[in-house]
Amino acid sequence: MKLAATLCALVAALFLASLLTGWVAANPAAALRALVAGDGTPLSVVMQDIRLPRAILAVMVGASLGLAGAALQGYLRNPLAEPGLIGVSGAAALGAVIAIQTGLALVFPLALPLSALAGAVAAVLLILMLAGPRGGSITLILAGIAISALAGALTSLVLNLSPNPFAAADIVFWMMGSLADRSFQHVWLALPFMALGWALLLSTGRALDALTLGEDAARAMGVDPFRLRVTLVLGTASAVGAATAVAGAIGFVGLVVPHLLRPFVGARPSQLLWASALGGAAMVLAADIAVREVLPERDLKLGVVMALVGAPLFLHLIYRTRREMA
Amino acid sequence: MSASVRTSRFISLVAALALSGAAAAGPPERVVSVNLCTDQLALMLAAPGQLVSVSRLAHDAESSAMAEAARAIPPNGSRAEEVYLLQPDLVLAGTFTDPATVAMLRDLGIRVELFEPARSLADVPANLNRMGRLLGREAQAADMIAAYERDLAALSVDLAPRPRAALYYVNSYTAGDRSLAGAILRAAGFDNVAAETGLDWGGVIPLERLVMLAPDVIIEGRDYPGQARAEDNLNHPALAALKDTRKAGHLTDRDWICGTPQVLEAVRAMRDLRLSLEPAR
Numbered sequence: 001m002k003l004a005a006t007l008c009a010l011v012a013a014l015f016l017a018s019l020l021t022g023w024v025a026a027n028p029a030a031a032l033r034a035l036v037a038g039d040g041t042p043l044s045v046v047m048q049d050i051r052l053p054r055a056i057l058a059v060m061v062g063a064s065l066g067l068a069g070a071a072l073q074g075y076l077r078n079p080l081a082e083p084g085l086i087g088v089s090g091a092a093a094l095g096a097v098i099a100i101q102t103g104l105a106l107v108f109p110l111a112l113p114l115s116a117l118a119g120a121v122a123a124v125l126l127i128l129m130l131a132g133p134r135g136g137s138i139t140l141i142l143a144g145i146a147i148s149a150l151a152g153a154l155t156s157l158v159l160n161l162s163p164n165p166f167a168a169a170d171i172v173f174w175m176m177g178s179l180a181d182r183s184f185q186h187v188w189l190a191l192p193f194m195a196l197g198w199a200l201l202l203s204t205g206r207a208l209d210a211l212t213l214g215e216d217a218a219r220a221m222g223v224d225p226f227r228l229r230v231t232l233v234l235g236t237a238s239a240v241g242a243a244t245a246v247a248g249a250i251g252f253v254g255l256v257v258p259h260l261l262r263p264f265v266g267a268r269p270s271q272l273l274w275a276s277a278l279g280g281a282a283m284v285l286a287a288d289i290a291v292r293e294v295l296p297e298r299d300l301k302l303g304v305v306m307a308l309v310g311a312p313l314f315l316h317l318i319y320r321t322r323r324e325m326a
Numbered sequence: 327m328s329a330s331v332r333t334s335r336f337i338s339l340v341a342a343l344a345l346s347g348a349a350a351a352g353p354p355e356r357v358v359s360v361n362l363c364t365d366q367l368a369l370m371l372a373a374p375g376q377l378v379s380v381s382r383l384a385h386d387a388e389s390s391a392m393a394e395a396a397r398a399i400p401p402n403g404s405r406a407e408e409v410y411l412l413q414p415d416l417v418l419a420g421t422f423t424d425p426a427t428v429a430m431l432r433d434l435g436i437r438v439e440l441f442e443p444a445r446s447l448a449d450v451p452a453n454l455n456r457m458g459r460l461l462g463r464e465a466q467a468a469d470m471i472a473a474y475e476r477d478l479a480a481l482s483v484d485l486a487p488r489p490r491a492a493l494y495y496v497n498s499y500t501a502g503d504r505s506l507a508g509a510i511l512r513a514a515g516f517d518n519v520a521a522e523t524g525l526d527w528g529g530v531i532p533l534e535r536l537v538m539l540a541p542d543v544i545i546e547g548r549d550y551p552g553q554a555r556a557e558d559n560l561n562h563p564a565l566a567a568l569k570d571t572r573k574a575g576h577l578t579d580r581d582w583i584c585g586t587p588q589v590l591e592a593v594r595a596m597r598d599l600r601l602s603l604e605p606a607r
Contacts, residue, residue, distance in 0.1 A: 022534050023532045023534040023535045023538075024534050024535065024538045040567065040568070040569040042537050042538045042539075042540040042568065043538065045537050045564050045567045045568055046534050046537050046538060046564070048567075049537075049562070049563050049564035049567050050533060050534055050537065050562075050564050051534075100553045100555070101552065101553055103553065105553075106553065162552045162553070162554065163550075163551040163552040164550045164551060164552035164553060164554040164557070165550055166496050166497065166550065166554040166556035166557065167552060167553070167554040167556075169497075169554075169556055170554050170555045170556055173555050173556075174555075181498070181533045181558065181559050181562055183562055183563045183564070184563065185563065296532065297529075297530050297532060298530070299530075
């Protein structure tokens with residue numbers, strides 16, 4: 001419970017910091033007053049329509065990615081499983097890009113998250129098929145590389161075929177992710193799908209705990225492997241799909257956060273789930289503050305910051321699992 | 327035997343080059359333009375048959391103010407290979423044309439003239455004058471310059487107060503006073519808020535900053551065909567939430583980007599906007 005309180009306090013503090021970070025260096029008290037007032041002054045428009053949805057989305061996206069990472073790692077019993085690395089985010093981005101470029105998202109806004117979700121489902125199913133239920137590191141990573149590469153190439157292809165001269169530049173957004181200038185439209189679009197994903201993933205806690213004892217023991221304890229698998233696929237796809245549809249593919253959150261928090265929860269997957277959701281929210285909030293502090297005018301992509309933090313850890317994990325791979 | 331054939335081919339090639347060099351002394355006869363702005367300048371000034379190809383963009387009515395006239399002339403994709411095969415004696419390009427294309431054409435012995443993008447309304451007569459000289463159509467250019475200067479003087483607005491306007495393009499880009507778009511805005515009686523942020527030619531104006539500047543008018547860049555996430559900034563709810571800011575719709579790109587007399591249409595549209603603001607004040 002101490003961990004929960006600490007993480008909640010951290011998320012709350014970073015949320016506040018995120019609201020106070022931005023181009024306009026306003027007095028914090030005045031900024032918060034403007035946030036509540038909503039009197040149509042420029043400062044209150046900035047606070048209510050630009051910064052508030054951005055901070056809320058950072059929490060939602062971070063929680064989704066952290067939770068999905070922890071659930072995938074618990075299920076595959078492999079610390080390298082992460083939605084970005086195994087291609088789920090990339091495939092979701094492809095789905096989102098197809099919905100936007102076909103004009104479907106314009107006629108029917110829900111097509112954006114739905115199509116991203118479909119991409120994510122396809123990628124998770126493909127990963128589980130290729131890597132098997134035990135999720136050996138080599139097959140998992142190779143399958144992830146292949147799916148990421150394919151999804152990335154198809155995303156680039158679709159964007160290059162667009163008649164819009166700016167579509168090709170969007171490739172960076174879809175591959176690296178950003179929360180710049182998102183609005184409440186995106187919050188409302190993503191929230192139902194993410195909430196569904198969170199509920200599904202959090203419900204797998206008991207089964208994931210049982211799975212640490214081995215598959216036979218888990219089955220003896222009443223875990224239905226098929227049901228667990230379906231719940232995990234749909235939960236991951238809806239959370240990651242919705243996050244990617246509005247913020248692009250942000251990697252490494254689901255890798256770094258569970259890794260950092262595992263020692264605090266005694267390696268129990270069920271505890272790691274909620275802890276990683278909170279931790280993911282804190283991580284993305286922090287990264288989103290960093291991109292605005294470092295290069296305020298340039299819309300530095302979140303994926304850049306996350307990769308700078310996450311890639312060294314990824315290398316470290318590969319080094320550690322070398323014995324398993326050999 | 328074969329060696330002598332090769333030699334005679336070489337001689338005839340040299341002769342051909344020498345002849346084409348000699349022809350360059352008079353006005354060029356086969357002019358190819360590979361840049362949207364030189365396309366339009368050449369379309370205005372060239373003698374019938376003198377301009378043999380224009381860039382593909384010139385045919386697009388959203389980008390080109392002279393799309394109709396341009397459609398009578400075959401388009402090119404602005405690549406060295408196809409331009410060379412058109413056997414031009416003058417190629418018109420912009421300073422932003424791919425340098426590899428320009429270098430290749432020059433290596434192949436073709437004269438390439440580069441035009442800088444216009445940055446002010448005074449660049450229009452300068453462009454017309456230069457294009458007139460290049461095409462041997464000085465008299466037509468002089469007439470066009472006189473008409474332009476007369477019309478511009480008639481259109482310019484000098485009303486106080488000058489409303490504060492923002493140009494807001496895809497990816498939060500804005501144009502400053504030292505750009506053609508900024509000059510159009512100024513001539514029509516607006517002050518550009520980009521100047522308040524220290525951007526003199528243009529650059530990125532973060533959405534937050536634009537909102538805090540609370541301009542009197544926001545004029546948005548054109549809506550391109552198809553979809554891009556980069557265009558989302560134009561539809562952000564924060565812009566609609568600003569109470570005292572008028573969103574004045576999208577500018578007509580074709581009148582704003584090239585330093586041709588067509589900019590008068592943009593000045594006229596902005597002047598109408600400026601005058602429509604008057605009763606409210």
